[in-house]
Structures are given as C-alpha cells and as structure tokens.
Amino acid sequence: MRVALFGAGVSVDCGAVTPRPPPLGRDLFDPLHRLYPGWRSVPADEVALFRDNFEDGMNAVLQKFGMAVAPLMQEMAVFFSIFAIPASGENRYVTLLERARKHRVLWSTLNYECLLECAAARLGRSVAYFADPADDSVPVWKLHGSCNFRVTGLAAGRGVSFGTGVTVGGGIEPMDLPQVREWCAGDNALYPAMSLYAAGKPIVMSPGPVQDAQSRWARHVLESERVLLIGINPHGPDGHVWGPLATTPAEVACIGNEAAFTAWASANRGGRPTKFFGSRWSRSERAAADFLTA
Numbered sequence: 001m002r003v004a005l006f007g008a009g010v011s012v013d014c015g016a017v018t019p020r021p022p023p024l025g026r027d028l029f030d031p032l033h034r035l036y037p038g039w040r041s042v043p044a045d046e047v048a049l050f051r052d053n054f055e056d057g058m059n060a061v062l063q064k065f066g067m068a069v070a071p072l073m074q075e076m077a078v079f080f081s082i083f084a085i086p087a088s089g090e091n092r093y094v095t096l097l098e099r100a101r102k103h104r105v106l107w108s109t110l111n112y113e114c115l116l117e118c119a120a121a122r123l124g125r126s127v128a129y130f131a132d133p134a135d136d137s138v139p140v141w142k143l144h145g146s147c148n149f150r151v152t153g154l155a156a157g158r159g160v161s162f163g164t165g166v167t168v169g170g171g172i173e174p175m176d177l178p179q180v181r182e183w184c185a186g187d188n189a190l191y192p193a194m195s196l197y198a199a200g201k202p203i204v205m206s207p208g209p210v211q212d213a214q215s216r217w218a219r220h221v222l223e224s225e226r227v228l229l230i231g232i233n234p235h236g237p238d239g240h241v242w243g244p245l246a247t248t249p250a251e252v253a254c255i256g257n258e259a260a261f262t263a264w265a266s267a268n269r270g271g272r273p274t275k276f277f278g279s280r281w282s283r284s285e286r287a288a289a290d291f292l293t294a
Contacts, residue, residue: 003250004228005143005232010092016089055237058197074191087122092281106132108217109143112144143240146194150179224248233261
C-alpha cells in the first residue's frame with residue numbers, strides 16, 4: 001500500500017478551484033478578519049500575532065479566552081466550506097486520483113477544506129472516511145479533522161460556554177458543504193470536529209475518532225511501501241504526523257520546501273530512502289504520479 005499526504009501548499013497549486021484557491025496558513029487571518037464578525041472582534045495584540053504566525057495568535061487567544069474561540073472556529077469552518085472543484089477545468093487532485101485508481105492508496109490530508117472529496121465526486125467515486133483502500137471508493141483520512149465533520153451525540157444551544165481545557169465527546173458525521181453553513185449558523189454552540197489551528201493541533205470537538213484515525217494512520221505509514229508528501233513542510237510540534245514519517249522504512253518523497261525537507265530528513269530519517277521532487281506540484285506532477293503508481 002502507498003500513502004499520499006497533502007498539506008495547504010497543495011490547494012494553492014492544484015488547478016481549478018472555486019471561488020479561488022484556499023489561502024496558506026500565513027495568509028489565512030486577513031480573509032477571516034475581513035469576512036466574519038467574530039474574527040473582526042479579535043483584540044489588536046492578537047491580530048498582530050495572527051498575522052505574524054497564525055498558530056501563535058491562536059495560542060494567545062486560547063490562553064486569554066479559552067473555549068470562547070468556538071464562534072471563531074464555526075466561522076473558520078464556514079470559510080473552508082466555500083471551496084470546491086468545478087465540474088470542468090484541469091485539477092491535479094482529479095488527475096492523480098484517476099491515475100492511481102487501480103492502486104491501493106490511502107489518501108490523507110491535513111487540510112480542513114474538502115477539495116480531495118470534491119475530486120472524488122467529480123470522478124463519480126464515493127468517499128470513505130478513515131477507511132482502508134477497497135473497491136472503487138476513495139479512502140480519505142483527515143488527520144486534523146474537517147470543516148464538514150458534525151459532532152454527534154451532543155447538543156448545545158447558543159449561549160452555552162465551555163471551560164478552558166474541556167473536550168467534547170461524541171462521534172462525527174460528515175455533512176455536505178451547504179449543510180456546514182446551515183449547521184454553524186443554527187442554534188448551536190458547537191463547531192465541527194476540526195483541530196484548533198494552534199501548536200500541536202489540539203482537538204476539542206469529538207477528539208476520539210480523529211485521534212484514533214491518527215494512530216491508525218501512523219501504523220499504515222510504518223507498514224507502507226511508499227509515502228508521497230505534497231504541499232507539506234516539516235513542523236516539529238505536529239509529532240503525530242512527523243514521528244511516523246521519520247521512522248517508517250518506506251521510501252518518502254516530497255514536493256514542498258527543499259531546504260526544510262532536506263534538513264528534516266538528514267536529522268530524522270537515519271539514511272532511509274528519501275526523495276525530493278520539487279517546490280511546486282504543477283512542476284513535478286508526473287514524477288509524483290509515477291512515484292505513487294510504480
């Protein structure tokens with residue numbers, strides 16, 4: 001089996017996306033601040049932190065306001081739900097899924113949006129979240145949760161507040177993208193099962209299913225033949241991702257930041273097989289597809 005893992009760098013270089021490609025983390029705060037009242041209420045000191053490093057801003061807001069960030073996370077979910085792949089136009093997600101159709105590939109992503117699912121839908125294929133490769137469905141593993149993961153087994157109307165350090169148990173149920181907007185706008189104090197965009201990517205809403213998937217994903221990485229990373233750069237606090245990638249005997253190939261990846265591989269891979277294809281998916285599309293399907 002092979003594993004593909006996508007990061008935010010993919011979405012800005014994957015081809016046709018409506019209404020526009022999702023922003024990278026370093027560019028995320030300004031559209032949120034412009035579009036949503038909750039994000040416009042962020043205090044000036046934290047605004048500066050968000051613009052410098054989004055995780056630092058979120059860490060500061062969490063320390064100061066605790067789970068009062070829930071409305072911000074609802075608005076973030078709504079924001080990520082607007083991105084989709086159109087019915088026509090070149091898109092590399094679509095092309096790669098089709099090229100690898102007959103191969104056992106576990107498709108995984110760190111992104112909150114649903115472009116990978118949209119690519120599957122454009123090919124007429126169903127999505128099986130956190131499933132092993134089987135038949136014609138596309139196994140999609142969202143390691144940091146997703147904007148369309150509704151929390152099940154618990155209800156909390158608006159006005160309900162959560163204390164600092166509280167986690168909300170329950171299951172998750174996928175929603176269609178229009179349902180995300182409806183659910184977040186309703187009488188609901190919860191937000192989708194998305195990790196907080198902070199150091200270590202903590203998960204507060206229905207952490208069990210996502211954390212279980214992270215553990216099972218790590219085992220798949222350790223047992224795989226090849227791992228392809230696209231649009232993702234090494235990030236030390238995300239040990240649940242980079243720990244298994246460091247120790248797997250699989251060949252690991254990357255499209256992203258060459259200096260960052262090479263330094264990480266030199267320090268952590270211990271001479272295990274590693275490749276770097278290029279800085280942009282659009283310039284390394286064939287090499288990536290060949291690596292995943294050879």
